[in-house]
Amino acid sequence: MTAFEAVRPPLPKKPFNPTPVWLSGWLALLWVIIVDLDLSFETLMYGAEDIVEYFSRYSTPDFADLSRYVELLGQTLATAVWGSALAFVGAVLLAPLAARNLTPNATVYRIARETLNFMRAMPDLLLALIFVAALGLGPLPGALALGIHTAGFLGKFFSESLERVDGGVYEAVSATGASRLQVVMYAGWPSILREALGYTLYIFDRNVRMAAVLGLVGAGGIGLALHDTLRMFNYNESAALIIVILVTILIIDYLSTWLRGKLN
Amino acid sequence: MSSSRLCWPTPNGLPAPGPSAILAACVLLLVISASSVELDLVRLFNAIPRMLEFGGHLLVMPDWEYLPTLGVNMLQTIEMTFLATSIALIISLPLGVLAAANASPHPMVFHVTRNLLTLMRALPELVWALVFVSAVGLGPLPGIMALSFVTVGFMGKFFAESIEVIDLRQVEGVAAHGAGWLQLRTFAFFPQAFPDFVGTVMYILDHNLRAAAILGLVGAGGIGYDLVMAMRMFDYDRLLPIALSIYVVVTALDRLSDRFRRRLI
Amino acid sequence: MSKIIIRDVAKRYANGFEALKGVSAEIPAGSFTVILGPSGAGKSTLLRTINGLETPTSGSVQIGEHPVTHASLREVRSQVGMVFQHFNLVDRLSVMTNVLTGRLSHRSWLGSLLYLFQRCDMDIAHDALIRVGLTDKAWNRADKLSGGQQQRVGIARALAQQPRVILADEPVASLDPVTSEEIMGLLREICTRDGITIVVNLHQVEWAKRFADRVIGLNAGVVVYDGAASSLDRATLSRIYNRNGDQVDEQLETMLAYA
Numbered sequence: 001m002t003a004f005e006a007v008r009p010p011l012p013k014k015p016f017n018p019t020p021v022w023l024s025g026w027l028a029l030l031w032v033i034i035v036d037l038d039l040s041f042e043t044l045m046y047g048a049e050d051i052v053e054y055f056s057r058y059s060t061p062d063f064a065d066l067s068r069y070v071e072l073l074g075q076t077l078a079t080a081v082w083g084s085a086l087a088f089v090g091a092v093l094l095a096p097l098a099a100r101n102l103t104p105n106a107t108v109y110r111i112a113r114e115t116l117n118f119m120r121a122m123p124d125l126l127l128a129l130i131f132v133a134a135l136g137l138g139p140l141p142g143a144l145a146l147g148i149h150t151a152g153f154l155g156k157f158f159s160e161s162l163e164r165v166d167g168g169v170y171e172a173v174s175a176t177g178a179s180r181l182q183v184v185m186y187a188g189w190p191s192i193l194r195e196a197l198g199y200t201l202y203i204f205d206r207n208v209r210m211a212a213v214l215g216l217v218g219a220g221g222i223g224l225a226l227h228d229t230l231r232m233f234n235y236n237e238s239a240a241l242i243i244v245i246l247v248t249i250l251i252i253d254y255l256s257t258w259l260r261g262k263l264n
Numbered sequence: 265m266s267s268s269r270l271c272w273p274t275p276n277g278l279p280a281p282g283p284s285a286i287l288a289a290c291v292l293l294l295v296i297s298a299s300s301v302e303l304d305l306v307r308l309f310n311a312i313p314r315m316l317e318f319g320g321h322l323l324v325m326p327d328w329e330y331l332p333t334l335g336v337n338m339l340q341t342i343e344m345t346f347l348a349t350s351i352a353l354i355i356s357l358p359l360g361v362l363a364a365a366n367a368s369p370h371p372m373v374f375h376v377t378r379n380l381l382t383l384m385r386a387l388p389e390l391v392w393a394l395v396f397v398s399a400v401g402l403g404p405l406p407g408i409m410a411l412s413f414v415t416v417g418f419m420g421k422f423f424a425e426s427i428e429v430i431d432l433r434q435v436e437g438v439a440a441h442g443a444g445w446l447q448l449r450t451f452a453f454f455p456q457a458f459p460d461f462v463g464t465v466m467y468i469l470d471h472n473l474r475a476a477a478i479l480g481l482v483g484a485g486g487i488g489y490d491l492v493m494a495m496r497m498f499d500y501d502r503l504l505p506i507a508l509s510i511y512v513v514v515t516a517l518d519r520l521s522d523r524f525r526r527r528l529i
Numbered sequence: 530m531s532k533i534i535i536r537d538v539a540k541r542y543a544n545g546f547e548a549l550k551g552v553s554a555e556i557p558a559g560s561f562t563v564i565l566g567p568s569g570a571g572k573s574t575l576l577r578t579i580n581g582l583e584t585p586t587s588g589s590v591q592i593g594e595h596p597v598t599h600a601s602l603r604e605v606r607s608q609v610g611m612v613f614q615h616f617n618l619v620d621r622l623s624v625m626t627n628v629l630t631g632r633l634s635h636r637s638w639l640g641s642l643l644y645l646f647q648r649c650d651m652d653i654a655h656d657a658l659i660r661v662g663l664t665d666k667a668w669n670r671a672d673k674l675s676g677g678q679q680q681r682v683g684i685a686r687a688l689a690q691q692p693r694v695i696l697a698d699e700p701v702a703s704l705d706p707v708t709s710e711e712i713m714g715l716l717r718e719i720c721t722r723d724g725i726t727i728v729v730n731l732h733q734v735e736w737a738k739r740f741a742d743r744v745i746g747l748n749a750g751v752v753v754y755d756g757a758a759s760s761l762d763r764a765t766l767s768r769i770y771n772r773n774g775d776q777v778d779e780q781l782e783t784m785l786a787y788a
Contacts, residue, residue, distance in 0.1 A: 054399040078297030121514040125478040172617035177607030177634030209388040
């Protein structure tokens with residue numbers, strides 16, 4: 001044995017690995033939540049049999065009222081279309097103000113940012129409730145609610161994209177004596193058009209799902225029909241409605257993914 | 265010198281065909297759906313005084329006695345979000361592997377899992393919540409079930425997409441030393457996809473908090489129930505506190521997840 | 530007219546760094562001036578104070594009769610064209626549209642919102658493209674062009690403004706030697722033919738000697754030389770490129786060998 005083998009140079013001290021701590025903390029938290037919410041695995045197990053039986057009630061969908069469903073579906077889609085259009089307009093107006101490299105001053109930036117945050121934070125359902133109270137039942141309050149809520153998302157996406165554009169491009173157009181609006185129109189939007197359209201399609205996709213649901217609070221469309229049939233324990237018609245909603249969402253999903261693929 | 269004939273910056277002076285077509289299609293869509301959405305500017309205009317009146321109603325002293333209940337219900341909403349997202353995370357990790365073209369054991373498994381995930385996320389959470397409330401009764405349980413179910417659909421898809429864009433050469437490196445199927449996925453696939461996973465989880469947490477806030481509408485737990493009841497019973501002194509607490513919690517999570525994401529990546 | 534007067538301009542950044550320490554110069558109308566100096570000397574900062582992209586902490590800049598102030602910024606900029614090292618074109622727009630952005634200061638906000646231009650704007654842009662020799666690429670997307678072509682679009686954009694002054698911030702730093710010579714030649718020709726005052730930032734001494742009437746040598750924010758390009762000799766170049774008091778600098782020797 002050589003002198004070297006007898007004395008190995010020691011390894012540096014192993015850095016503290018926090019992963020086990022995080023992991024156990026997480027599991028502990030889950031346990032606390034389960035206790036606090038009074039969830040019992042037993043109810044779920046006992047309920048399992050009931051659940052299976054329950055889902056079997058949906059096995060014979062009744063499409064007798066299909067024409068009415070399709071009409072309601074049209075209303076839902078219209079709500080999504082107008083809601084998304086409204087969101088787009090709102091986002092286009094606010095996003096340049098909420099982009100650090102395009103905003104005129106810090107105050108406007110803060111206000112625009114907070115407005116977008118507020119619009120995002122307010123659940124569209126709450127907005128729909130308010131608009132139904134003001135405008136009465138129907139798809140229009142739903143469209144407004146969707147428009148305002150998703151304008152917050154779209155505005156945030158747009159402003160982040162605008163911030164990622166190379167500052168030099170903005171500078172160059174600015175250096176020709178162009179106004180701020182012109183810089184936004186000629187250096188901002190053209191640079192992010194592809195991304196922006198992609199985001200818009202994504203939001204439209206999301207709005208179709210939400211529009212189906214807003215009917216539950218009276219904002220028109222197919223959600224209302226589903227709420228009624230479920231309340232009357234009319235499982236066959238509920239099954240038919242769910243299938244109609246499902247198929248529509250799948251089609252829109254597929255179309256929007258295809259379109260986004262073409263954009264890239 | 266100044267000729268005022270206006271034109272577009274294209275060879276023939278007319279607007280470019282691509283953007284014009286898109287614009288025309290959108291306008292057409294809007295026009296067709298205008299009647300279905302019952303677009304009525306008069307109605308909108310007449311509703312403005314009612315909106316303002318409503319706004320005025322909101323600005324009253326909050327119902328102080330209700331605030332503790334509000335706190336408890338908000339907490340319930342947060343707990344539902346966290347629990348449902350965690351459950352979905354545990355289920356989505358293996359499903360994500362199965363649904364990734366480069367990590368799935370068999371093309372049949374890949375296709376079945378992918379389609380399953382698509383179906384799981386097709387219907388909005390509220391629809392599932394309605395169904396589960398009908399099945400297991402009121403309370404947070406159906407809400408958590410609905411939320412987990414739909415979240416697995418999204419998370420599984422995002423995870424699978426993150427796995428599909430990893431560098432296969434790193435996998436080859438580990439495989440060359442005789443790693444088994446599961447070892448390969450744990451030590452070569454997962455570490456690469458991890459930053460994307462974290463981003464996905466943060467994004468989904470954000471989304472789920474907003475979703476959980478409205479599940480109460482159908483009795484599936486959380487603050488949604490309070491919200492709808494306050495509207496129906498015209499309890500204006502509760503509305504603003506509820507709305508504000510939702511705003512505060514959602515914004516707090518937003519900022520937290522931004523900071524968390526920056527630290528981890 | 531298009532004379533540039535720089536009076537005692539100083540620029541101090543928030544972190545305390547003094548990029549310019551009291552620079553004064555008078556650039557005669559219609560001249561071709563090159564600003565030389567090592568990296569960090571303040572060349573870019575000085576150039577950008579002329580069209581207001583940088584605001585001096587003290588001192589003033591005047592172009593003709595117009596002082597460069599916050600209020601007069603747009604008016605000044607419409608008369609001052611700028612060419613950038615990285616071209617700074619809007620990638621997704623066509624070459625023609627990029628050149629037309631030079632006309633934006635003359636367009637109404639409503640018209641420009643809709644991407645509408647007047648016939649005469651189109652003609653001016655067309656002339657600019659003829660000048661830089663890129664008419665056949667007019668409808669191509671800007672990012673599909675080579676580096677040299679993109680820089681020529683940048684120059685066309687500046688020309689479309691019908692400016693009194695053109696500023697060029699390291700216009701050839703991203704280009705190969707042959708293309709660089711073409712671009713410098715183009716700028717020189719524009720100066721001579723149209724009488725536009727041209728100020729160029731360079732770090733290649735050889736271009737300065739070949740194309741400039743005048744050279745301003747900048748080192749550590751201070752003017753160390755201001756005179757004819759023909760009078761540039763080893764001594765003055767040593768002064769300009771002298772760093773931290775080093776008297777012997779290997780890179781300096783190489784650079785001087787080209788001079």
